[in-house]
Amino acid sequence: MTVLIDPPQWPGPRGLMWSHLVSDASLDELHAFADRLGVPGRAFDRDHYDVPETVHAFAVSLGAQAVSSRELLQRLIAAGLRRRKLPARAVK
Template identity: 60%
Template sequence: MILIDPPAWPAWNRIWSHLVSDESYDELHTFAKSAGIPARGFDRDHYDVPSDRYDDLVEAGAVQVSSRELVERLIASGLRQRKRPSTG
């Protein structure tokens, strides 16, 4: 299932949501591509999507969940990729 959290993450003068799959990266990439989300928006285990795309993505089938539920379901799926500590 494709999940999206509410726009709440400020960066680059915009507010962002996270788009994930709790099933597979293939499902996530297929959905993102069909919705016109550029590949550069992918970050380890999710796509960062600007708030102005939120309603379109929900209409396309992304399920609205809280940020907490999104992370919990991503972890439970085994697809969570944590940031690696910087070396050096």
């Protein structure tokens, strides 16, 4: 069971760069880790948490494995935990 974090390379709120935090084992593990990290529940999006660059090093110090974005996505898919965003429905 591993929690993974990718590099903070995604522009986001407050002018910060953001990372994705995922588990390759279970959402329960991910939620527990995010709680230890102090990440609010509102940062959860389907299968990951969006976390600011300011917590990246702390996440690694708590045991998150720093990986590339590509590896993070591959491992999330392999674990069967990937939850894709549904396409917007066309309005008639």
